[in-house]
Amino acid sequence: MSTSNLDSADLKGVAFGGLIREDVMNKIWDISKIPLPFTDMVGTGSAKNEYKEWTTDELAVPDITNAVVDGSDATGNDTKTGARVGNHHQISDKVVRVSYRADASDTIGRAKELSYQLMRRQQELRRDVEAISLLNQASVADNGDAIAGKAGGLPSWIETTTVNGTPGGFNTGTGLTVAYTYDAAAVGLTEKNVRDVVEGVYQEGGDPTKMMTVPAIIRLFSEYLFTSSARVASLMSDQGKSAEKATALGSVNVFVTDFGTLTMIPNRLQQTYTATTTAADVFILDPEYLSLCYLKGYRTDSLAKTGLAENRQMSVDWSLIVNTEKAHGIIANIDIATAVVAA
Secondary structure: OOOOOOOHHHHHOOOOOOOOOOOOOOOOOOOOOOOOHHHHHOEEEEOOOOEEEEEEOOOOOOOOOOOOOOOOOOOOOOOOOOEEEEEEOEEEEEEEEEEHHHHHOOOOOOOOHHHHHHHHHHHHHHHHHHHHHOOOOOOEOOOOOOOOOEOOOHHHHOOOEEEOOEOOEEEOOOOEEEOOEOOOOOEOOEHHHHHHHHHHHHHHOOOOOEEEEOHHHHHHHHHHOOOOOOOOOOOEEOOOOOOOOOOEEOOOOEEEEOOEEEEEEEOOOOOOEEOOOEEEEEEEEOHHHEEEEEEEEEEEEEOOOOOOEEEEEEEEEEEEEEOOHHHOEEEEEEEOOOOOEOO
16 A cells, blocks of 8 residues: 555555445356256156056067977967056255345346346256266155155166166065165276176167266276277377367277167266265166156246245156166266276
């Protein structure tokens, strides 16, 4: 602070906030992206009841002894009933309460506070559904009192083609899915794991095309494919003399196996969990046999006024439909910090 003239420090020092106006950029910078890889990948459907059911069926394995005598009478009965399965719906919501004064105020980065809050909470609601769909969550029936209904997450459905842990699957006695039981210790992913699960799903009749997991594991698998153990990819650099900038090729996002071509999809909304270390699931998916179902789609309702404020509730009544779990596989309990190896 100068004693010979009035400077900016003098202006800032005036009691109760100073005299220099704030210079705040009229824009909000948001790093939490909205992309929803799983939601965008699967289909959508509707429901007429909170418990959505469907039937599954499959062809019998080839009968290599299928031969009958010419002119003989028909015997036996080869008809099959298939199976009936279902998933409970889950209501997810966000509540917004904005006072009249807050909505009328001249705020930074938005025209109206209520509109801004509704838009942002709607995005959060969609992100919630994405994350829950991939969560190891058993289905729960809503009792209309203290127990909220829950949709069975993807890990709770897959029971035929699995690696690590004990699958839960759909319980025909209760009509509920059972959470996957993870081993005590997380393990590193192997190339053999991926190939085994793709082959397993293929043998069951599926055509897997997606490998989805958390970004850390996608990176580890990509890095592995450049190693001498994998003998699949090689680091390359475009050293041509064109006017374009040289491009270093240092990632793999498609993995071709003997039984399917997998697009590797990192999902930043998929949750990790703690075994002995931080772990996550790796899904091998055939998206044709997955969808999200809505009893009531995304909606915004006005709540009763109790004072000088606008009150809104955004909600969605949804469930996950796994048309047939045999079209998918899971490599469970993968340590997100352990390097991928061949086997």
